[in-house]
Amino acid sequence: MKIALIAHDKKKDDIVRFSLAYEPVLIKHELYATGTTGAKIMEATKLAIHRFQSGPFGGDQQIGAMIAANDLDGVIFFRDPLTAQPHEPDISALMRLSDVYQIPLATNMATAELLMHALERKELEWRNLVREKRKTNI
Numbered sequence: 001m002k003i004a005l006i007a008h009d010k011k012k013d014d015i016v017r018f019s020l021a022y023e024p025v026l027i028k029h030e031l032y033a034t035g036t037t038g039a040k041i042m043e044a045t046k047l048a049i050h051r052f053q054s055g056p057f058g059g060d061q062q063i064g065a066m067i068a069a070n071d072l073d074g075v076i077f078f079r080d081p082l083t084a085q086p087h088e089p090d091i092s093a094l095m096r097l098s099d100v101y102q103i104p105l106a107t108n109m110a111t112a113e114l115l116m117h118a119l120e121r122k123e124l125e126w127r128n129l130v131r132e133k134r135k136t137n138i
């Protein structure tokens with residue numbers, strides 16, 4: 001599965017700890033991230049991550065574009081709900097597209113853990129069917 005990892009600045013330590021804890025699960029998947037989040041996770045783990053631009057410079061939009069192309073299977077996005085972000089419209093757009101395309105989107109650690117357990121149990125395999133179906137409909 002293709003999974004994106006994103007965290008706002010005050011949540012960076014959390015996503016690094018989360019990635020370390022779930023490294024054995026994450027390593028089996030194709031990983032994507034916004035720029036700084038990806039760099040910090042790669043520093044702390046052995047995970048290989050395709051890094052997009054930093055969030056304020058378009059990274060959320062690049063991940064959104066993957067969703068719109070039906071090319072992403074899940075998003076872990078540790079948002080900071082207490083700090084205003086200059087690129088709030090990009091963040092809303094990413095979350096909106098996740099809902100448009102029914103992409104699992106975990107916006108906090110509690111839900112992200114559920115997503116990891118679902119991945120381990122191969123409960124996201126339905127995504128393969130959706131991806132194939134959409135390919136043939138285009």
Ligand SMILES: O=C(CO)COP(=O)(O)O
Pocket residue numbers: 006007008009033034035036037038053054055056059060091
């Ligand atoms: O701002 C972000 C998500 O909206 C995250 O971007 P960085 O990972 O580059 O800090």
